[in-house]
Amino acid sequence: MPSRADAAPLLPAMRRLLLVAAFLVFLAGLLLFVFPLRTADWFAWTVDPPMTAVFLGAAYWSSAVLEVAGARSAAWDRAKLAVWPVFVFTALTLGVTLLHLERFHLSPDHPFLARFATWAWLAIYAAVPVAMLVIGRVQTRSRLPAAASVAEARAPLPPGLRLLLAGIAAVLLLTGVALLVLPAQSAALWPWPLTALTARAVGAWLVGLGWAAAYALAGGDVRTVRPLGLSALVFALLQGVALLRHGDALAWTGAPAIGYAAVLLAVGAAGGWILALRPAAAESGVPAGRAPSR
Secondary structure, three states, X not given: OOOHHHHOEOOHHHHHHHHHHHHHHHHHHHHHHHOHHHHXXXXXXXXXXXXXXHHHHHHHHHHHHHHHHHHOOOEHHHHHHHHHHHHHHHHHHHHHHHHOHHXXXXXXXXXXXXXXXXXXXXXXXXXXXXXXXXHHHHHHOOOOOOOOOOOOOOOEOOHHHHHHHHHHHHHXXXXXXXXXXXXXXXXXXXXXXXXXXXXXXXXXXXXXXXXXXXXXXXXXXXXXXXXXXXXXXXXXXXXXXXHHHHHHHOOOOOHHHHHHHHHHHHHHHHHHHHHHOOHHHHOOOOOOOOOOOO
8 A cells, every 4th residue: 555645646846847857858869869960069968979879869768758657647656756767867967967077068169059958958957856856855745635546555566577677677777887987897898889978878877777677676566667667668669779770880799789689678578568567467467458367
């Protein structure tokens, strides 16, 4: 049974913040995924090779799906899966930005749109983590009546899905932390070339995604993980499209590329599995639309 704070309706301020954040990451994803060769002119920093740009763009678009799903949730228990991983990612990205500020398009020598994007980037990553922390604290202390859509009983995730989420969380968190802390050494094990900045940018995303998987695993409730299922499936599909466009950047005969493809398949499988479940079928592990045999 959810706690009183978890069962409280999502505050309008949090709903608006998630929608604004979703719009902003959609724009970032649009620039990176659709125009990966124009980051020197239109983005806050030059992203090279294009495979890195489309990877980041796909991650931004999948995050937009997560945030919209969270904003549409009736209660905090379903929306918080979209809030805290995004907070972790934005806080880490702010740190990465400040650490590599010399790589950003702040100089008058850069095009106007690139400089505008840089100042917008700095403002967004300075404001969003603080806003999420403040509004999140107000939300968790809310004592409003429970939302009507919040169920009384939990619907545990199937053991197989829990094991899959645990594996995904472990791989993403360990790889993300390695890229953040030791970018040069860890980038040597990545399937395509990364600079210190792009290694840490990718690492921030991996930690955010891994945090989401771990958070869903800790909650362990089918009713609250659906936003993650949508986001994970979109992430895997878009990364597949990215590989079709710029997969020649990968050395496909090497272990890093094979491992990367395996993780994408695992993320997509977890997302599809989550979406296929319904609370009534969760305990038995029976997908939606299929009745258990008698």
